[in-house]
Each structure stands twice: as structure tokens, then as C-alpha cells.
Amino acid sequence: MGFDADKFVSGISEDKKCCVCSGVLDNPVRAACGHLFCSGCILPWVVRHGSCPQGCQPLTPGDLENVLSLREVILGLHVRCEYRTRGCDAVVRLTDLLKHLQDCCYRPVSCRHAQCGATLSQWQLADHEARTCDYRPMGICQEGCGLVLVYKTYTTHNCLTALKQLVIQQEQQVSVLEQELEGRGRAFERRERVLLAQLTDLKRHVQQQAVRFQACHITQLRHHSACRAALTQLEPCDHVLIQWEAHNSLPPGDMFSTEMELKTSNNRSVLVPAGAEVSL
Template structure:
């Protein structure tokens, strides 16, 4: 998925580029074979192919990847240009500050908000255009039965005609509907990409979960056997129940704070551990 290279203010170090999409790394992941990819690029590949996307083609499972946090910190500190630089936006910010500056950028494209206005403007110019220059700005309402707003540009277009105004109004509604369909399609595409990435991450987690459960399942009998052995070793040591619990802890962890039970001497500890070893 990555960040477009021409957005960065200066050259991007090759180590900060995704080896799959060749863009600036976005949410980087590293593989055991040393390659770095965007999470959104590599996870779907690994789930489907089971190998590294780079030329080495080494076998790779979804769990064999690490978050490239140091790389991510470096990338987020890079300077990136305004996405609207072609329209005059010259602001340069740190990548970690996005997307807030884009949402407030005066050079973002915007259309006049009067019905029937099709002009594409800079966001900073919209208010002045609507107030002073837009031919679609209202100047009253039709008194001949149509009831539609009269616009500033109608006298120059031959005066108001109810039928023509209604057709224009219908056309404006159709245009707005088309714009909404386009925006909906764009959001659906973005949501689809996000869903694909999340599904890949979920698949990776599902592959990893049984392996983790199996490891703990194999360790459980060993731990149970050790606890049974310890309970036999310290069934009735001098000092009672608390002392027995201390000896269990010492045998398991090999360490004891003298403030907890000062009467448990090193000789007693070694004796408990040797008895458990013999058991």
C-alpha cells in the first residue's frame, strides 16, 4: 500500500521502501530473511503463497514476521509535502502529523455549494465565490408558480423560465446523485482494502493460535508432574505450611528473599531441591 515517493520532501532511503510495492513503507513488517514490506502488501501474499515475496522465495508463515517499529519511527519523522502541492499547497509536515493538515488545507479542491454551481475551486476561495461571483447564488424566488430560487445569472441567460429552471434543478440533483455514487464507490474501495488487510491479519492470528495452544498443552503435563513432585518433597517440612510454600517457590525459581522467611537456611533450600531431584 505504501506512501507515494513523490510526496516526500527529498529522496527516500532505499531501506525505507517496501520491497513489494517500492513505495515508502506503511506499517512496516520484517521477515526472518531480512526483507521489509508494508503490512498491507505482505500479509495477503504470505497467507496465499506461504513464501517471502522477494526473490529469495524463502518459506514464510504468517507468524514469522516482526513489527519494524524502529523503521516506522524513522518513516514517521520524514517530511512529506502537501497532497495538494500541484494546486499551490506548499506546506511540508512530518508524516506522523497527517491526516489533520490535509483536512484543513486551503488548497484542497472543493465545489461551490450553491445548487447548480459546477465550478471546481480551492477551498480557500469557496466562500468568496459563493458570495460575490457565483452565477448560481440566489437572489429571490420565482413568483410565477415555479417556486424555485431565482439566481444571479438568469437575467443574462434570457430571463427566468420555470420549465428551464426545473430542468436545471433536476440536472443539479442528478449531478449531486452521481457525485454521491462516486464517493460511495471510493469509500467502498477503501473499506475493501482495509477489510482485506484485516482479514489477512486475522488469518495470521488464527494460524498462530493453535501453535501457541499446542505449546502450552505440551508443557502442562510437565508442570503438573513438577508440582506433584514438589508437593511430595515438602509434604511436612520443619516450619509448617508457610515454610512448605516457601520451599516450593525456591525449588521452582531457585531464589529466595531472606526477609520473607529468614529461618529457611541455604542448607534447607539445597536439601529440598536435592530431594525433589531424587524424586
């Protein structure tokens, strides 16, 4: 959002105003089409619409360029204090405005005395709290209640009445705290129920995973047992007689590349692919 043009001492030309909010440019950026915007105005627009607000062309965040020179020019312009309606006539550069507002003696503040709630300028606060506030402290009651006396009621102070009012105030505070505590308790209960439901789901998932893992493990054990049983049923072989017939003539020294037939002593035949190793 741009700056309010009315706070500037001199008039602001249109080339220093945002095409979205019409305020004086705050952190100005320029689109490829040449239009200028506040960075805080154009970025949300581009994300939502994907085009220039003036309807001239498509636009993405990467198409925006910071205009640092223009930013420095705008920050150097003179503005009036925001508290001029309270009496401040200060004129400062825009870049120094925030520091001035923090230190301005016309900055609105609230009286710190309980029950007062008056709002006044910073320069008035000390005198108000010390001399004119109706709720400024006047001392401690010496009649037995020990309460702090304030200017508004110290001449008509009655210990019994004051203590009753104090009890009522404290009961109201206790009621507020109890309601707050009850609300937090309900929130904790809801949170606890959610966590317990999540924990239950997690336990059920873990149990299901354990059952599946156990079933898979049993299947593997059965498969291994079947393999071992099959191996024990194989007939022993004392020696192997290798017989082959080459279907292609090979030059001397070349690797044998055809299949060969192995015959065992009990006349069982096995085809061995090319390149396989055979232990005799």
C-alpha cells in the same frame, strides 16, 4: 501500499522501501530472512504464495515481525502537501499529514449552488458562492411564480418558461424515483420467493420429522405391549430351591465366584451368574 517517495522532502534510502511495492514502508514488518515489507503488501502475498517475494524461503504470517523503531523514523520524515499543485507549499511530518490535509485551505471543494458543480480551493469557496458563481441566488421572483432567481438568468427570467422547466425537472425526478422503486420492488419479490421456498422446505422437513417420530412412538408402544403380555404369561413361583455345586474350592469367608443353579417348585432350572442377588 507504501507511500510515494516523491512526496518526501529528502531522498529515501532503499532500506526504507518495501520489497513488494517499492514505496516507502507503511507499517513496516521484517521477515526472518531480513527483507522488509509494508504490512498491507506482504500479508496478502504470504496468504496466497506462502513464501518470501524474493524467493529465498517459505514464509507464514507468524514469521513477520513489526519494526516499530523504523516505523517511528519514517513517520518523523517531512513530506510536501498533496495539494502543492494547487498552490500549497506546506511541509509537515508524515505523522501530521492527514490532519493538515483535512484543514488545508487548498483542499478541493465543490460549489454548493445547484447546477454549478465548479471545483475550487477551500479558500476560494466563500467568495465564489457570494460574488462570482453564475448560479448564486438573487432573490425571489415577485411576478407570480415565486421561484428563486439566479444571477445567470434573473435578467431574462420568464415565469411561464421557468415553471415549464421546473415541471420537466420534477417529472424527470419522479421518473427516476419510479424506476428506483420498481427495481427495489423486483428485488423484494425475488427475496420473498426465496423466503417462501425456504419456508416450504422447512415445513416439509418438520412434517417428515413428525411422521418418523410417530412411527417410532408406535413401535415403542407395541414393544412395551408385547413385553407386558410376555410378563403376564410367566408362571408364579411360591419358593425357590437353591442348589449349586462349587467347581473351585474357596477359603472360608471368600465371595462365591461360581455360577449357581436355581430350581423352582415346578422343577424349572435357572443359572444365576456369580455375584447375583436372589430374593427368597
